[in-house]
Amino acid sequence: MxxxxxxxxxxxxxxxxxxxxxxxxxxxxxxxxxxxxxxxxxxWTRTDLNFKLPSGAYALRFDQKKFAAFDLFILKREHAEVEYSAGEIAQAKLVFEAMSEAERTVLTNNIIAGLPGKMTDSYGLDDFRSMLANYxxxxxxxxxxxxxxxxxxxxxxxxxxxxxxxxxxxxxxxxxxxxxxxxxxxxxxxxxxxxxxxxxxxxxxxxxxxxxxxxxxxxxxxxxxxxxxxxxxxxxxxxxxxxxxxxxxxxxxxxxxxxxxxxxxxxxxxxxxxxxxxxxxxxxxxxxxxxxxxxxxxxxxxxxxxxxxxxxxxxxxxxxxxxxxxxx
CATH class of the missing domain: 3.20.20.150 (Divalent-metal-dependent TIM barrel enzymes)
Known part of the structure; x- marks a missing residue:
């Protein structure tokens, strides 16, 4: 579409x-x-594409705290903070600060680049911000x-x-x-x-x-x-x-x-x-x-x-x- x-x-x-x-x-x-x-x-959007289960198998997962960390501190979407409570922002900051650069890159790719939702080539953050701004x-x-x-x-x-x-x-x-x-x-x-x-x-x-x-x-x-x-x-x-x-x-x-x-x-x-x-x-x-x-x-x-x-x-x-x- x-x-x-x-x-x-x-x-x-x-x-x-x-x-x-x-x-x-x-x-x-x-x-x-x-x-x-x-x-x-x-x-469709997930934060984890290889979440290990107790069985040893791997599943897709959506973690709201990780998603908020991406939105607020990686994407840094304009006015995103109005959509979260003070407690949620504090939790997201803790999650963000605990992630390594490699983990932040994986999270970003999972949300904006690695999923079937990409319509052309993988988005960069600036491309993604621009597309969001259209709405x-x-x-x-x-x-x-x-x-x-x-x-x-x-x-x-x-x-x-x-x-x-x-x-x-x-x-x-x-x-x-x-x-x-x-x-x-x-x-x-x-x-x-x-x-x-x-x-x-x-x-x-x-x-x-x-x-x-x-x-x-x-x-x-x-x-x-x-x-x-x-x-x-x-x-x-x-x-x-x-x-x-x-x-x-x-x-x-x-x-x-x-x-x-x-x-x-x-x-x-x-x-x-x-x-x-x-x-x-x-x-x-x-x-x-x-x-x-x-x-x-x-x-x-x-x-x-x-x-x-x-x-x-x-x-x-x-x-x-x-x-x-x-x-x-």
Whole structure:
């Protein structure tokens, strides 16, 4: 998604049309479920890409204190301090001062350079500050209206080709770095569907992303938004009990959410679709991220996408699906 679309800059219409053409080309190839996001500047963000677990495997992690240290004392974002309490600033300073230069470099790379969210070459700090500055006058309402304007052009063409769009939540699902985030909660989704009720307007139920904030009830969301779910990422997180904004990407069945109940709700939704149509649309799934483990340790892989950990997660998820399906 080109940044000019999110900013609604003059001339952004050509990028919207390019996006539509790409969508139509995919549809002609039989690919009719499209996952996308509307996150400004950054994609999913973590502070640790190789956090060692007691098992010896490695996981992705988001540490709020480290993130604050980056924001306040490495990036030195203008007016960042107004978004933190005095206690948080003091904690962040301690974390920053305890880090070596090498550790500060790794943290910076993890947040702005090393993740799939980079749209071109890796950002430097000055580039990153410049990109963030583009949104200094953008609030959530304005960004949401830009999303609605984009979808108002795309959805009629999607409907014509029976394409289902599945928006991915903002990860982590809250405002950060002064950037507004608009797909974070059930209320955000209700607002989206009230504004644009098109049957092609749907979601990616990324269980791990939504569950990284404690006020999201994932089984309830899977049930409430069932007809709108076209894709689901079935991973979970374990939040830090002392700092709920910090989390580790957990094993697929051992997180803070009831993955079995989420999968049960998705299977129920698929059954309802089949009752309506002989060929009810399936909900595509993937295990999403996995731990780096066993023979994958030490290999060069995209963060979260090592083979063995993802296959382990997929096997566990498929086992749940098979067991639940046998009960019907």
């Amino acid at each position: 080109h940044e000019d679309i999110k900013l609604a800059r003059p001339g952004h219409e050509k990028y919207v049309e390019n996006w539509i053409v790409s969508m139509e080309n995919l549809a002609q190839c039989g690919i009719k479920t499209i996952c996308y996001n509307f996150m400004p500047v950054i994609d 200094k006058d953008m609030n959530s309402d304005a960004l949401r209206q830009n999303l609605f304007a984009f979808l108002s052009k795309v959805l009629p063409r999607a409907e014509a080709m029976d394409v289902k769009l599945a928006i991915h939540p903002d990860d982590p699902p809250r405002d950060m770095l002064g950037l507004p985030r608009i797909i974070c909660t059930a209320d955000d989704l209700n607002t989206l569907f009230q504004a644009l009720p098109s049957p092609s307007n749907g979601i990616t139920l990324c269980v791990g992303t939504y569950s990284s904030r404690p006020d999201n009830d994932l089984p309830a969301m899977a049930k409430q938004f069932g007809p709108r779910i076209h894709f689901s990422h079935l991973r979970g997180v374990s939040r830090d009990p002392d700092e709920q904004r910090s989390f580790i990407e957990a094993s697929h069945l051992d997180s803070d959410i009831d993955m079995v109940q989420v999968i049960k709700e998705l299977l129920n939704e698929e059954s309802r679709r089949t009752e309506k149509e002989a060929e009810g649309q399936k909900i595509f799934i993937r295990p999403d991220h996995g731990h780096q483990m066993m023979g994958d340790i030490g290999k060069s892989v995209n963060p979260g996408y090592s083979g063995i950990g993802r296959m382990k997660g997929l096997a566990e998820v498929r086992g749940v699906i098979r067991a639940l399906s046998a009960q019907k």
